[in-house]
Amino acid sequence: MLDFGRCNLKHLLPRRIRFLIFILLLLFSIIANPLFWNFRQEIATGFGFDTIFTITSEGIYQLNTRRSYYPNQLLGKIFENKLTFYLDKYRKNFFQGLDLNYYFFANHPRERTGMTEKEIFFWFWLPVFLVGFLSSLRKSFLITNLIFLGSLSIVSFFVKIDNFILLLSPFWAVNFYVGLKQIFME
């Protein structure tokens, strides 16, 4: 009878090779799946949401105008190009996601023009959040903060990050919990 308990490559191949084979099989199974090719298109178009990889005629005008300021054409192209333009939009979204005023004060005092701002959390809970956040840095909840940053990094590729705020809720939940526990229970 075959001994299925010994049916593994552990004794045949070193750990690194086994890991490499696993990754290759995983990639193959993704690429070989026809659904993946549809998914790729979805990613490129941002799942139907606007992404930062668009540039209007105003944006192009601004780039060309700024390129003319430089003493050297090459320097102009290095500092003012589509990549720097997209990067600036990305940064705008990323830092918007890090702004406490966005969550607690409806973006006051720097409301965005043309947008209806909403208070996501009641401002009175800000001290609770801060106690929770600073306590979590000292304890073992650091991983939650890192996951938040990772999620925000992905969400920042989309123009309206307001649509994705719910994805960041575990971070808020953990820090509010730690804050409440610190203040009222410990």
Add this chain to the structure above:
Amino acid sequence: MKKERFLILAIFGLAVILRFYKLTVIPPGLYVDEAAIGYNSYSIASTGKDEYGKSFPVYFRSFGDYKMPLYIYLSAIPIKLFGLNVFSVRFLSALSGSLMIFVVYFLVKNLFPKEKRVAFLSALLLAILPWTVFLSRMALEMQLGLFFLLLALLFHQKALQGLRLRWWLSTGVLYALTSYAYHTEKFIAPLTFVVWSLVNLKKTEKKENFRQWKNFLLSAVLLMILLGPQIRLSFSSGANARISSLTYFKDRQNLPYNHRPLAVLRKWGAMYTAYFSPRNLFYDPDPDPQRSLPNLSVFYSWMVVPFLIGLYSFLKKETDLIGKRFILLFLVSPLPASLTKDPFSTFRAFPLVFPIAVLISLGISTMMSRISKGVLIIAGVSAFLFSLGLLWRSLFILLPNERFLDWDFGYEQLIQKIEENNYQKVLIDDFLGTSYIEALFFSKYNPRWLLSERKTDLTKYYQLTDWQKESVFGRYEIRPIYWEKDVYQKQLIVASPLAVSESQAKEHFFTKSFDIMGPDGKVIINGYLTNPELKIANNERKKNESRNN
């Protein structure tokens, strides 16, 4: 030791280059407040009086904003040495910004004796940060205020660590000087002195304790005596009117609740939190275009990572207690700015640059201890060059091309043209009435002549929060154009293309005398000579025609 000295001198050299290179043309032009500081300083150096004739005032009335005196008095030295020009008036700011490197190094070394790298990193960061470089290049009071605040804090640390009275007395004098440097420091300096002393004095030996408390009290008395003139004038209507115009406590509109105290509390919470927001610190610059660099906030965006790591390290590490108490500076610095209406005032919150730079340095130091030397050198050099590249782009390329109008560019060339061509009578169109100071500055108008021409009631010197919207001195008249009479006087009319269009110039028989162009090649100021004889003749002709008809 030699290596440390070489490093700190190299950082100082870098700071000097970033602050003094093209100081006269970056920022472009000379802002009205800079011109006001420069001219008042020139007046003090020449006559001992300000532009209104007040002898050695405690606050300088200027545009009714009552500028703090220290920068103006100290600027008399470079103005005497180099003459009245853009370089001499900005010199003090650039110098104090450069010398601040040494103060920061010794202060951080004192606060964090176990973290030697943090002192060097803090000095390096403060040498290259957009916030410090930009403010060091303006003839405004903030940089000098921060320099004296940090120097006072350094002396304060020395005083707390020893028992010598002279350190305490020097501390009192330095905090007093700081209070006279800028409006923000007027509140922060005494507060820092008291809070820092109380927090650090408590736990010492009984005998030492008594001596330290005695020294502290003597220093406090000296500080109160030196602040006497300031305290006396704090109750004047001028000072109160200024504060009222800046704060939001009496605003009646746009409050989310009917309950005023709750609404004001929420407003203050939002304003205070804004000064710690990574968005404002690392991405979105001050919304006022005159107070910020294009596309660059007060810190570089990549610094958000070491900032968060620094915050984490600060909370986790077994830092010396004095080092831990440094967080008080972090919390106190934006307090005065958070009471004003401006969303993120880089001028008023300038003291915040120090504690944040130290936290970022702590973060970088933590990262350095975890990565290999090769990666460290590559990452460090890349970050350094990348930051300098961004600073160069914003400061030397974008600022002079996009924000020259916010810096009142053009007046130097204008006054030069007027003085060269020796026009007899000049009318400069100005609705606000502030450009008179630019004319005074660039024409180096003799303060004695100005004082004899301008008679001001000095009994209400500290009560007035406005300025004369119309000024007349020498050949200059600064006011709005009165079309019904000005076209009939033989004079040079200076105005922007918006104020006097080409069709208006044609209609009133003006002759174009000169144009002042901006860096973008467009005309920003026109100079027209009037033709009263032609205008009168034309009016007569029209009258005759209408009579005949």
